[in-house]
Amino acid sequence: MNILTIALRNARKKWVRTLLLLLVFTLGVVxxxxxxxxxxxxGEGLEKKxxxxxxxxxxSPKTEKLTVSYGGFALGDMLFDVTYLDxxxxxxxxxxxxxxxxxxxxxPKLVVMDRVQGMAVAIVGVRFAQEKQLKGYWDVAQGAxxxxxxxxxxxxxxxxxxxxxxPVPAQNTAQNPTSIxxxxxxxxxxxxxxxxxxxxxxxxxxxxxxxGVLVGSSAAAKLNLKLGDTLPLGKAxxxxxxxxxxxxxxxxxxxxxxxxxxxxxVGHPGKANFVEVAALCSGCPIDDIxxxxxxxxVNVEIRTLRNIxxxxxxxxxxxxxxxxxxxxxxxxxxxxMVGISMLSAVNERKKEIGILRSLGFxxxxxxxxxxxxAASIGLLAGLIGYVAGYGVSFRILAVLDMxxxxxxxxxxxxxxxxxxxxxxxxxxxxxxxxWKAAAIEPSEALVTx
Amino acid sequence: MNHxxxxxxDAAAGQTPIVDAPSLDAPSLEAPxxxxxxxxxxxxxxxxxxxxxxxVSLAVAPGEFVSIxxxxxxxxxxxxxxxxxxxxxxxxxxxxxxxxxARASEAxxxxxxxxxxxxxxxxxxxxxxxxxLENTLLPFMRGLRPVSGAQRRRGLECLERVGLADKGHxxxxxxxxxxxxxxxxxxxxxxxxxxxxxxxxxxxxxSATGATVMELLGQIHKDGMSVVMVTHNEQYAGLSDxxxxxxxxxxx
Numbered sequence: 001m002n003i004l005t006i007a008l009r010n011a012r013k014k015w016v017r018t019l020l021l022l023l024v025f026t027l028g029v030v031x032x033x034x035x036x037x038x039x040x041x042x043g044e045g046l047e048k049k050x051x052x053x054x055x056x057x058x059x060s061p062k063t064e065k066l067t068v069s070y071g072g073f074a075l076g077d078m079l080f081d082v083t084y085l086d087x088x089x090x091x092x093x094x095x096x097x098x099x100x101x102x103x104x105x106x107x108p109k110l111v112v113m114d115r116v117q118g119m120a121v122a123i124v125g126v127r128f129a130q131e132k133q134l135k136g137y138w139d140v141a142q143g144a145x146x147x148x149x150x151x152x153x154x155x156x157x158x159x160x161x162x163x164x165x166x167p168v169p170a171q172n173t174a175q176n177p178t179s180i181x182x183x184x185x186x187x188x189x190x191x192x193x194x195x196x197x198x199x200x201x202x203x204x205x206x207x208x209x210x211x212g213v214l215v216g217s218s219a220a221a222k223l224n225l226k227l228g229d230t231l232p233l234g235k236a237x238x239x240x241x242x243x244x245x246x247x248x249x250x251x252x253x254x255x256x257x258x259x260x261x262x263x264x265x266v267g268h269p270g271k272a273n274f275v276e277v278a279a280l281c282s283g284c285p286i287d288d289i290x291x292x293x294x295x296x297x298v299n300v301e302i303r304t305l306r307n308i309x310x311x312x313x314x315x316x317x318x319x320x321x322x323x324x325x326x327x328x329x330x331x332x333x334x335x336x337m338v339g340i341s342m343l344s345a346v347n348e349r350k351k352e353i354g355i356l357r358s359l360g361f362x363x364x365x366x367x368x369x370x371x372x373x374a375a376s377i378g379l380l381a382g383l384i385g386y387v388a389g390y391g392v393s394f395r396i397l398a399v400l401d402m403x404x405x406x407x408x409x410x411x412x413x414x415x416x417x418x419x420x421x422x423x424x425x426x427x428x429x430x431x432x433x434x435w436k437a438a439a440i441e442p443s444e445a446l447v448t449x
Numbered sequence: 450m451n452h453x454x455x456x457x458x459d460a461a462a463g464q465t466p467i468v469d470a471p472s473l474d475a476p477s478l479e480a481p482x483x484x485x486x487x488x489x490x491x492x493x494x495x496x497x498x499x500x501x502x503x504x505v506s507l508a509v510a511p512g513e514f515v516s517i518x519x520x521x522x523x524x525x526x527x528x529x530x531x532x533x534x535x536x537x538x539x540x541x542x543x544x545x546x547x548x549x550x551a552r553a554s555e556a557x558x559x560x561x562x563x564x565x566x567x568x569x570x571x572x573x574x575x576x577x578x579x580x581x582l583e584n585t586l587l588p589f590m591r592g593l594r595p596v597s598g599a600q601r602r603r604g605l606e607c608l609e610r611v612g613l614a615d616k617g618h619x620x621x622x623x624x625x626x627x628x629x630x631x632x633x634x635x636x637x638x639x640x641x642x643x644x645x646x647x648x649x650x651x652x653x654x655x656s657a658t659g660a661t662v663m664e665l666l667g668q669i670h671k672d673g674m675s676v677v678m679v680t681h682n683e684q685y686a687g688l689s690d691x692x693x694x695x696x697x698x699x700x701x
Contacts, residue, residue, distance in 0.1 A: 001586060001596040006576070013578035355574045358535055359588045359636075360563020362556070443536040 003365060006356075007372035010349075017341060021377050022384075024337050028330040029385020029422060030392055035323045037393035037408050038400070042319060057290060058303045059094070060274035061085050083299070084110075084271035087259070090297060094277065097292040103279045105133045108272040110262050116223050116231050122254045123233060125262030125272075128208055134278055135251065143227045143242035146212025146258060150242075209260050212241035216252040220244075231255070234265035335429035338374050342433035346370070346440075353437050354445025363438040370434035371427045378426030382419030481508035482675055483532060483644060488541035490527055501527040503698040504541065509644070509677055514670040516686035517679045519695035525679045526648055528695065532677060533568050533646040534558050563588060567637035567645045571652035573629040575621040575636075581628075582608060582617035585635045600639075607635040611665060627658030634665055645669060647678040651685060663688060 011018045061083040087108045094106055110125035128145050132138065144150040215225050220243045225231075229240045238257055246252055263269045279289045290302050346353070353366055390410055397408075490502040501524045509515055509532075519525045530536035531543065534550055543550040545561065553561075562568075575584045585604040589596045596604075608617050611631035613624075621629050630650065637645055647666060651659030663685050670676045670689075678689065686692045694701045 001583060002590055002593050004593070005583070005590060006579070006587075009576075009578040009583075351574055352576055355576070356587075358533075358562055358568050359591075360559050360561075361591050362559045365591050441535075443530055 003368060004372055004376075007369045008376060010369075011373050011376055014345070017345075018377060021338055021341055022381055025334045025377060025381030025422065025426065026385045026388065028327075028334045029381055029418065030389040031330055032327040033386050033389025033418065034392040034396055035327065037390065038396050039319050039323045041393075041397060041408065042400075056286065056304060057277035057279055057293065058274055059085070059090065059277060059293060059297065060301050060303075062299045062301050084268060084273065085275060085300065087263075087270050087272040087275075090272065090275055090300075093296040094275070094293055097289070097296050099279075099285060099289045099292055102285065102289060103277055105130050105276075105278040107131055107134050107276045107278075108259060109274055109276065110259055110266075110268065110272050112233070112262060112266045114233055116255075119223060121219060121223065123213075123238075123262060124254050124256050125259035126256050127259050128214075128256075131256070134276060135247075135249075137247055137249075138251070139245040139247075140214070140242045141217065141245040143240070145214055146210060146241045146256075147208030208258050210258060211236060211238045211261050212257070213238040214242045214244060214256040215240055216244050216254050216256070217246040218252040219255060233257070233262065234267065236261070236265040331425060335425060338377065338426050338429040339432060342370060342374055342430040343436065345373075346433045346437045349437070350440060350445040352445075353440045354442040357440070357442040357445075366440070367434045367438040370430055370437050374426040374430035374434075375423040378422035378424070379419050381426075382422030383415065385422070386415045386418045480510075482511045482546060483509040483677075484542070484544050485528075485532060485538075486542040488528070488531055488538045488543060490524075490531060490536065490538050501698050502531065502538070505695070505698070505700055506541075507532070507693060507700070509675055511643075512670070512673050512675055513691065514666075514676040514689040515678070516689040516692045517677065517695060518681070518683065518686050518692055519701075521681075523695040524698040525695045527698075529646055529648050529677060529679045533566055534561060535568070563591065564640065565643040567640065567642035569630070569633045569637050569645070569647045569650050571649035573621070573626075573633040575629055575632055577621050580618050580620055581613060581624065581632045581635075584621065584632050585617070585639050587636055588640045604635070604639055607638045608632070610638065610668075611635045612661075625658075627654055627661060630654060630658070630662055631665065634662065634669075638669065642674065644675040644677065647676065647680075649679055649681065651680070651682060659685070 063083065085108070091106055091108060094100075094103070097103075107127060107130040112123050112125070113120055114123055115121070128147055132145065138145075140150075213231060215223075219225070220240075225240050225243070227240055227243065231238045231240070238255070238261070244251060259272070263271055277289075277293070279286055286304060290304055294300070294302050356366055356369075357363075390408065393408055484507070486506045487504045488502055488506070489500070489504055491498055491500045493499070503524075505524070505528055507515070507517075507528075517525045517528060527536065531538045538551060541551070545565070548557065548561075550558070550561075575581075576587065579587065582601075582604055583590075585607055586596050586600060589600045589604075605614065605617065608614050611634050613628060613631055613635065616624060616628065621632070624632065630653075634650075645666070650666065651662050654662060659682070666676060666678065667688055676689070678686070680686050
């Protein structure tokens with residue numbers, strides 16, 4: 001028995017009022033908790049979808065660039081001191097930044113220009129494992145991504161076999177001039193870069209080091225490329241292993257080959273033109289990531305593809321703000337109810353307060369009794385509401401057809417935090433009534449004049 | 450100064466030992482434990498100022514039983530409230546053991562109410578959601594520290610003393626009016642106060658129950674506690690050591 005007994009016994013005595021308040025607050029907590037759980041799952045789902053649209057941070061070497069025009073005729077940009085990034089060093093440094101956990105993909109690239117059938121075309125050296133993560137929208141229309149087996153369906157679609165990274169056939173074709181040397185086997189790479197590329201945390205290492213090439217849909221049409229065709233690149237040649245379905249992106253016009261192969265073929269082993277970084281998660285501190293990458297790398301330009309980032313974030317943030325607004329309204333309503341209820345309780349319990357004061361209870365003690373009573377309701381509502389909200393979330397996700405694959409973890413710490421925050425909120429809501437109760441003089445309540 | 454009311458000749462004769470008190474009551478030989486000098490108090494009721502106390506003085510000696518009698522509206526309850534610190538006087542002096550109560554800090558006043566002073570009212574004013582024992586132990590429930598075993602035993606003793614040892618678990622609503630008032634007395638006894646202020650303690654009770662309550666007060670006084678009681682009942686007032694009369698906010 002102590003001062004809390006007085007608060008709790010009164011709450012029990014006035015059980016109808018307590019139950020109603022508890023119900024309102026519990027409902028509020030249930031909606032807040034379940035909305036938060038659901039929004040988290042929806043946000044994560046959205047995020048996964050958004051990640052598939054590509055990277056949002058571009059790391060490239062600093063270049064001296066001059067835009068030249070004369071007589072109103074644009075001559076394009078002149079580049080001085082074209083530099084490359086050291087792939088291994090760049091990836092290693094990015095991998096060490098503090099916010100590394102917020103980075104989902106690090107994808108280095110080396111772009112080279114070459115002529116195929118007399119037509120200039122860009123050949124992009126990529127790490128296919130990372131690139132696939134970055135380009136969730138890729139759909140291979142024919143064959144397969146270099147290093148992968150063609151899908152069974154596509155194999156039966158009449159596509160002739162084009163084994164990934166297969167050694168170049170001995171026979172010559174129109175695209176296979178005799179001057180083209182055999183591909184450089186990755187394992188035999190004199191630079192030893194076969195083991196150098198790093199896989200971002202939690203991702204498989206891209207071990208493919210062959211000469212397969214994935215051709216963009218437009219490039220395949222313009223160059224009339226088919227699976228198994230060979231193409232020259234520097235001292236080596238490539239074999240078409242797959243053709244992409246139209247993506248509506250720049251990938252439609254380029255040829256994509258393994259980065260190590262391209263580096264070796266063009267004589268820039270271990271080099272990259274730029275690195276794409278995908279750092280997409282709700283609430284990701286993009287600016288901080290950029291700052292940390294900037295600090296880790298010297299002589300690089302870092303560009304944030306803000307529009308994409310902001311558009312992606314907007315959707316997630318909008319949902320969260322909406323939920324926050326609804327939550328605030330619910331909480332304010334609950335707090336108002338507690339405040340009004342406690343205020344009427346103060347008027348009802350004037351004599352009781354007078355008795356307590358006549359027995360030597362200080363104003364602080366009386367204040368504490370009313371706050372404790374409100375806090376007990378908040379605490380209980382927080383506990384019940386969190387558990388119920390957790391259960392309701394699954395039901396809502398099931399209704400939204402999003403329950404499958406959703407991961408909702410029951411966090412005891414969150415439960416405790418919810419209960420404490422609710423206790424604090426209800427205490428705050430009862431501040432005015434408690435203050436009013438503390439201000440009551442025993443004479444007001446007890447003295448008959 | 451302690452007297453057993455039943456042994457006094459005037460009490461034995463069934464007469465009320467009323468002291469024809471002047472405005473300042475008869476001085477005690479002992480140094481007063483509580484002293485009010487020229488206390489005034491006014492209120493505004495319905496926009497009309499009312500002077501409830503017009504310079505009242507009283508000295509209570511240690512262990513003395515003083516009854517204040519007077520008609521309704523005479524100011525006796527207001528005076529008792531001033532004496533028990535429930536009401537602040539407008540002017541005059543009020544001292545308890547040398548402490549100027551008119552100027553004492555709120556913490557000092559709270560300390561006195563919790564320790565040395567005990568008040569019982571015409572209506573029992575028990576907390577309806579606490580049992581008789583819990584109501585008795587209420588003075589010990591001011592903080593987060595739980596009521597100790599010794600305090601609990603003390604509470605049971607007090608309930609036993611008022612004849613409610615077997616009803617400690619009952620809520621006030623399950624007790625009769627007399628029993629409720631006895632719980633209020635037990636609550637006043639539990640903290641070993643030095644002065645008991647009783648405002649019409651039998652006012653809401655039938656005569657038999659009132660007599661029981663008065664008997665209890667007599668025992669408490671006999672044990673050495675000072676008692677200041679306001680009553681209409683001349684017979685009950687006669688049980689006290691001294692009776693002072695009030696009329697129109699003055700001692701008469």
